[in-house]
Amino acid sequence: MLINPADELPIYRQIMRQITEAIAGGKLKSGDKLLSHRELSEQLVIAPLTVKKAYDELELLGFIETARGRGTFVAAKLPVPDPDADLERVRQTARRLLAQAYLAGMNFEQVREILADAHEHLIGTHKSEKEKA
Amino acid sequence: MLINPADELPIYRQIMRQITEAIAGGKLKSGDKLLSHRELSEQLVIAPLTVKKAYDELELLGFIETARGRGTFVAAKLPVPDPDADLERVRQTARRLLAQAYLAGMNFEQVREILADAHEHLIGTHKSEKEKA
Amino acid sequence: MLINPADELPIYRQIMRQITEAIAGGKLKSGDKLLSHRELSEQLVIAPLTVKKAYDELELLGFIETARGRGTFVAAKLPVPDPDADLERVRQTARRLLAQAYLAGMNFEQVREILADAHEHLIGTHKSEKEKA
Amino acid sequence: MLINPADELPIYRQIMRQITEAIAGGKLKSGDKLLSHRELSEQLVIAPLTVKKAYDELELLGFIETARGRGTFVAAKLPVPDPDADLERVRQTARRLLAQAYLAGMNFEQVREILADAHEHLIGTHKSEKEKA
DNA sequence: GTGGTCTAGACCACC
DNA sequence: GTGGTCTAGACCACG
Numbered sequence: 001m002l003i004n005p006a007d008e009l010p011i012y013r014q015i016m017r018q019i020t021e022a023i024a025g026g027k028l029k030s031g032d033k034l035l036s037h038r039e040l041s042e043q044l045v046i047a048p049l050t051v052k053k054a055y056d057e058l059e060l061l062g063f064i065e066t067a068r069g070r071g072t073f074v075a076a077k078l079p080v081p082d083p084d085a086d087l088e089r090v091r092q093t094a095r096r097l098l099a100q101a102y103l104a105g106m107n108f109e110q111v112r113e114i115l116a117d118a119h120e121h122l123i124g125t126h127k128s129e130k131e132k133a
Numbered sequence: 134m135l136i137n138p139a140d141e142l143p144i145y146r147q148i149m150r151q152i153t154e155a156i157a158g159g160k161l162k163s164g165d166k167l168l169s170h171r172e173l174s175e176q177l178v179i180a181p182l183t184v185k186k187a188y189d190e191l192e193l194l195g196f197i198e199t200a201r202g203r204g205t206f207v208a209a210k211l212p213v214p215d216p217d218a219d220l221e222r223v224r225q226t227a228r229r230l231l232a233q234a235y236l237a238g239m240n241f242e243q244v245r246e247i248l249a250d251a252h253e254h255l256i257g258t259h260k261s262e263k264e265k266a
Numbered sequence: 267m268l269i270n271p272a273d274e275l276p277i278y279r280q281i282m283r284q285i286t287e288a289i290a291g292g293k294l295k296s297g298d299k300l301l302s303h304r305e306l307s308e309q310l311v312i313a314p315l316t317v318k319k320a321y322d323e324l325e326l327l328g329f330i331e332t333a334r335g336r337g338t339f340v341a342a343k344l345p346v347p348d349p350d351a352d353l354e355r356v357r358q359t360a361r362r363l364l365a366q367a368y369l370a371g372m373n374f375e376q377v378r379e380i381l382a383d384a385h386e387h388l389i390g391t392h393k394s395e396k397e398k399a
Numbered sequence: 400m401l402i403n404p405a406d407e408l409p410i411y412r413q414i415m416r417q418i419t420e421a422i423a424g425g426k427l428k429s430g431d432k433l434l435s436h437r438e439l440s441e442q443l444v445i446a447p448l449t450v451k452k453a454y455d456e457l458e459l460l461g462f463i464e465t466a467r468g469r470g471t472f473v474a475a476k477l478p479v480p481d482p483d484a485d486l487e488r489v490r491q492t493a494r495r496l497l498a499q500a501y502l503a504g505m506n507f508e509q510v511r512e513i514l515a516d517a518h519e520h521l522i523g524t525h526k527s528e529k530e531k532a
Numbered sequence: 533g534t535g536g537t538c539t540a541g542a543c544c545a546c547c
Numbered sequence: 548g549t550g551g552t553c554t555a556g557a558c559c560a561c562g
Contacts, residue, residue, distance in 0.1 A: 006464050006475075010546060021228065024235035047547065078236075086237035090244070093233055094251035095154065097226045102157035103211070104219035108252050111223070115248065118227040119241050143552060169534065180554050185535085193459045198272050202534045202561040276561060287494065290501035313562060344502075352503035356510070359499055360517035361420065363492045368423035369477070370485035374518050377489070381514065384493040385507050409537060435549060446539050451550085468547035468549045 003044050011046055015054035020063060023074060025122035034064060034072045136177050144179055148187035153196060156207060158255035167197065167205045269310050277312060281320035286329060289340060291388035300330060300338045402443050410445060414453035419462060422473060424521035433463065433471045 003014045022028040035043070037051040044051070055072055058064045062079035066072050101111045136147045155161040168176070170184040177184070188205055191197045195212030199205045234244045269280045288294040301309065303317040310317070321338055324330045328345035332338050367377045402413045421427040434442070436450040443450070454471055457463045461478035465471045500510045 005466055005469075010467065012546085017229070017232075020236060021232035024232040050547065053546090083237070086233070087247075090230065090234045090237060090239065091247055091251060093226065093230045094244075094248045095255055096150070097223065097230055098248070098251055098255050099150070099154040099157040100219070100226055101223050102255070103153060104216070104223060105213060106223065111227075111248070112245070114220075114223055115227045115231070115244070118224060118231055122228060122231050122235075138553095145552080171534085180556095182555085183553060186552090188535090190459060193456060199535065200271055200562090201276065201536075203271075204534065278561085283495070283498075286502060287498040290498040316562065319562090349503070352499070353513075356496065356500045356503060356505065357513055357517060359492065359496045360510075360514045361521055362416070363489065363496055364514070364517055364521050365416075365420040365423040366485070366492055367489045368521070369419060370482070370489060371479060372489065377493075377514070378511070380486075380490055381493045381497070381510070384490060384497055388494060388497050388501075411537080437549085448540085449538060452537090454550090465550065466547090467545075467551075470549065 001040070001044065003046065005046075011050050012054040012057070015040075015044075015051060016058055019054075019058060021122070023063060023078065028074050030074050030076050030078065032074045034074070036071060134173070134177065136179070138179075145183050145187040145190070148173075148177075148184060149191055152187070152191060154255065156196060156211065158257060160257060161207050163207050163209050163211065165207045167207070169204060267306070267310065269312065271312075278316050278320040278323070281306075281310075281317060282324055285320075285324060287388070289329060289344065294340050296340050296342050296344065298340045300340070302337060400439070400443065402445070404445075411449050411453040411456070414439075414443075414450060415457055418453070418457060420521065422462060422477065424523060426523055427473050429473050429475050429477065431473045433473070435470060 001015070001018050003011055005011065007014060009017070019028065019034070028034075034040075034055075037055050038048050041048040041051045055064065055066070059066055059072075063075055064072055065075050097115075098108075098111060101114075106114075134148070134151055136144050136151075138144060140147060142150070152161065152167070161167075167173075167188070170188050171181050174181040174184045188197060188199070192199055192205075196208055197205055198208050230248075231241075231244060234247075239247075267281070267284050269277055271277065273280060275283070285294065285300070294300075300306075300321075303321050304314050307314040307317045321330065321332070325332055325338075329341055330338055331341050363381075364374075364377060367380075372380075400414070400417055402410050402417075404410060406413060408416070418427065418433070427433075433439075433454070436454050437447050440447040440450045454463065454465070458465060458471075462474055463471055464474050496514075497507075497510060500513075505513075
């Protein structure tokens with residue numbers, strides 16, 4: 001996990017995003033234990049409160065669960081809040097992706113390639129991650 | 134043009150995004166005149182300064198040019214700032230798109246379809262829209 | 267004479283600057299006749315009022331004189347308004363020049379060379395200008 | 400830092416110029432913390448938004464970076480936008496400097512001296528200032 | 533009419 | 548505390 005203090009996105013949101021992306025990509029599965037917010041804050045060299053806030057919001061959203069005294073875990077059943085809203089959000093991101101790419105002089109085919117690369121990057125590195133756990 | 138005051142994204146950024154997307158999709162071309170920031174603010178029912186801020190930043194970024202007393206126009210030569218940074222930004226957006234989609238239960242093939250739809254939506258070739266209906 | 271409508275500097279000021287620079291460089295001398303504001307506006311493809319405003323202000327500043335019915339001429343005795351203020355303005359411009367150059371990665375010696383070039387550019391083209399008159 | 404509300408140059412540009420000049424002269428270095436826009440606005444007795452606008456534009460131009468909740472800092476890697484455009488801008492400023500000086504009755508040698516003084520003033524090596532006294 | 537600048541003041545998000 | 552956004556309204560400069 002890496003965070004960028006200079007990023008426009010707040011640090012706690014960067015943490016949230018990386019955890020949800022890890023779940024989406026299968027790198028984190030239901031029941032997996034997360035680092036304590038204290039451990040993670042040391043590792044990232046940021047304030048513990050910042051990690052805590054990220055975990056709190058992830059819990060509110062249903063992605064993780066806290067077991068007092070035992071730790072924090074990826075939720076057993078992940079949230080599927082609102083299919084329609086999700087679809088619209090994905091569409092918007094797709095439009096933004098294309099606009100960025102076209103302004104950078106790329107064409108549709110190049111975007112498809114980048115997307116395929118990202119797909120492998122997100123999915124394809126499972127095996128070695130298991131050994132880490 | 135439509136803005137959503139409740140959106141997480143600031144209003145002035147929503148305006149910036151829509152204008153850059155219109156440029157990316159070819160709906161706005163070099164030399165095209167934009168609405169004055171006052172007109173647009175009336176249309177959107179927001180403060181003129183909010184539109185002006187969007188225009189100011191777009192100008193600093195090189196997308197539009199202003200001529201005092203005459204109006205605001207799409208820049209003659211659009212910016213091609215930093216190819217490397219651009220590629221990385223597009224990659225990040227691609228990763229975010231996939232993460233969003235996978236969390237919503239979609240698969241890679243569905244993302245590709247959504248992307249193709251977005252491509253046509255951005256470019257404005259309405260033929261395929263008919264098939265959707 | 268060339269003007270740039272996209273420049274931050276108002277058009278009438280661009281005209282003023284170019285005329286005073288021509289005087290400073292010796293390309294225009296006391297008594298030389300200027301184009302009428304109508305002629306100049308045609309040549310520059312701008313509104314006559316814009317040229318008129320530049321001439322008006324130059325007259326107020328004492329650089330040119332209008333003889334009704336005969337035309338506009340470079341003033342017989344050019345203004346030397348306030349030596350102290352002039353010195354300070356020149357100093358400020360010098361500081362700005364250096365800051366621009368240093369931020370662009372140049373060093374002091376390079377600035378001196380550019381200045382020497384500009385000196386020749388401003389002064390050195392008299393002879394051919396005389397033939398134009 | 401000093402600003403002059405009566406100056407032709409907008410206040411926010413005066414602030415921008417002074418900060419970029421401080422960077423050019425080495426008085427501000429990468430990573431240095433700037434005053435918060437509120438503090439600086441109190442110091443200069445102007446509206447906070449005016450300082451903020453200066454900071455915003457400097458950030459878009461790449462000179463400074465902001466970290467929400469922590470402050471504003473001189474950028475780690477300063478921008479080196481367009482060498483060609485930079486050279487031309489420096490040349491224009493050099494021409495303007497000479498025109499101003501010649502209209503004030505100075506000669507080339509005097510301009511060179513003023514430039515040398517400005518160089519030392521900008522860099523802040525105070526040795527030669529003693530000799531001036 | 534256009535854009536450009538500045539103000540005073542509010543509310544929010546982040547650390 | 549920091550920066551981020553938005554508002555309402557003023558005045559000026561430009562063409």
